[in-house]
Amino acid sequence: MGILLGILVLSFLIIIHELGHFLVAKAFKVKVNEFSLFMGPKLFSFQKGETVYSLRLIPLGGYVKMEGEEEESEDERAYNKKPVGVRAAIIAAGPIMNIVIALVIAFIMMAQTGFNTTQVKTVLPGSVAENAGIQVGDTLEKYNGKTIYQVGDLEVFAYPLTNESVDLQYERNGEKQKVNITPNREQDGYMLGFTPKDTANIDGSESNVVAEVTDKSPADEAGLKAGDKIVKLNGTEIKTRRDISKIVDQSEKKEITITVDRAGKIQDLKPITPVARKTSEWKAIGVEFEYSKGGFINTLKASINYTISTSRTIYYSIGWLFTQTVHLSDLSGPVGITSVISDVVRLSPSLMDKVINLLSMTAMISINLGLVNLIPFPALDGSKLVLLLIEKIRKKALNPEKEAMITMVGFVLLIVLLVYVTYNDVLKKILHL
Template sequence: MNSVIAFIIIFGALVFFHELGHFVFAKRAGILCREFAIGMGPKVLAFKRNETQYTLRLLPIGGYVRMAGEDAELLELKPGFRAGLILDQDEKVQKVILNNKDRYPDLRVVEVAEADVEKDLYIKGYEEGEEILQTFKLSETTVFVEDGVETQVAPYNRQFNSKKLHQRFLTIFAGPAMNFVLAFIVLTILGMAAGIPADRAVLGDVVPGDPAAEAGLEKGDEVVSISGEEISTWNELTSIVSRSPGEEITLDVRRGEESLSFNVVPEERTIEQGEETTSQGIIGVYNPLIESPNIFQSIKYGAEQTYAYTVLIFDLLGQLITGQFSIDALAGPVGIYKSTEEVAALGIYQLMQWGAILSINLGIMNLLPLPALDGGRLLFFGFEALRGKPIDRQKEGMVHFVGFALLMLLMIVVTWNDIQRYFL
């Protein structure tokens, strides 16, 4: 149960911050956001505030912000249609009732002669029993009601495609960007709470039963040289140990006022990098921590770790593209859940770090210039900037549709691999 809760919290945070980026910049640009959704599929929970409906959906496979104008607007009134109008005190149309008009008293039923619900916002028509053509003005908050469901009109100036190129670019880019921001915040908090690794050749925790502990090394020992080679940093210590698997090395340490020497044989561990395997030595020690670091040290640590994980993920992505990394090693929702389960057992700090890594990974994946992803949409904005005009929307929509279908196929393959790996 704890694993399920951990997965839901991490997934929810990643998707929430991603969609929050889209949402905030869309609102800043004046775009009407019809829905802010976490999850996909049937609604589990929904409420409406102002002009946006906030929903929690059943399937934990993503989320979205539904912005007016991204898809074709379905609100229209054709000539001859009979619509019921509810007017406000300023004689502007507050609601347009499309069916079940008998449920609403005091309606003004109009036979539509002409209507514009995107630009000039009006309805022209004849009231029952009248022969005089009347014009009824709509406001930007007028809602259409069909089968009890209310849909707010979306004037063209509030639609996504009406906005300037830089506004649309920022609205889409803000989603992945917020995943990097989330990772930075989590890693900064982690540094403040758990401490920051120090680059000193001083032993932190020593793992019981591993070579260092068996040789007699203790937490707090300061390593001054290894096999006659003087060192002063943690990176120097790990570099020598790493390249000495199975070979006896001598660590000269300072313990308080004492100078001691210990012979240690680093244990050999095999590391898989794509299709290649390499061996490295480990002795079972952790580097020391700066406990209770100040805010500036924590911010620096958060930024450095965010950058380091970003570079690492890009490196793995490069290996995947060049064939050094097999697609069978990719993990889908099932694999991520199993990994989260394993990390959750290690403690809250490790879980926070894992969440930050997943957030960076989500940000990078969404920035890839692939159809149906944020990066694919940004690529089309780039073409628009070069051409001076947008790509035909139908053609762009078809590209994204094909891309989405291929991504779903990849998701099915990866999920099947996860099921075989963990359950079959």
């Protein structure tokens, strides 16, 4: 069921993307020959006006086929006959549609669940924040000069940092104030690197059963697998996740031997050393934030902030790839994304949690799809916009053969990247079977 939901989410978002192209093309009277839901062999179709609407076999994606888009056409309503500005609007409409739908989803989600503000609710005693003079009611605004749109931004900003000090700007009674602080990022306990099957029950039943193992974690190194039931740590009997946390924290950096019940067979895994769990940046600073729910304007503002924040994080992540702060092997393709959606739905304890988490994942992936498409890489919408800008500057279109060659090269590179990330996704799944 989760895998099916993952496929449907990806298909929905790609269709939304193509719908953006379609609606703007129609608005500017461009002739659209076909609007297709999904890819592959055609299952059935019907024609309304000049456009054929089709449903195809493979439930992934879709496309809009405009007259004069891929080859020259003399039709006055052809895409190639339209001014540069019109063509740019049509191309940009797909990514913009993805960002708009993410904003709508975020609004629906936050209207239901509420959201954290950046106003300080609590200053933890003896914390860095207390020593710096930060008070309850202060609103955090900037971290090292970067605007804080939502609380999660603190974790993003701190991700590449270790023990560095930071400049924190906050607002108090309408006045801006700045402090330089060094967050206390000492480890917040230790961990093995797995997600328990059941975290919903108060008694912790089945929370010693493994639902998922984190890649490259100590648990992964030990050979722990989804479905394993952890029955002992260093010979001590385990019944709940609390038992696991207690023993792991006490052991600190000493080796631990995990004993599991795997399909009825008791076995010891390879001894491993727990890793330190990094302290959340808000806790390292020493503050907790107000929570808000209700009000159309406040919810809309929060959903806009979420969209801006997520967009910025995506571009940070791309930059981290080049600086090797994150590795190319961490990228996920359709298989990995579908798997993540499936896991998020499967691990959510209640129906409402499943819906909210699915909405959250859908909004984040939609923003990803929109922004990545705006990157000026051959075959993506961003490169088409760059070519249109060049055409506007040169006062004439690029040679169709050269444009086709650029698109083909980009397409081949994208296919290579897709094959690579799909290989990574499949390999990760195989290793965790």
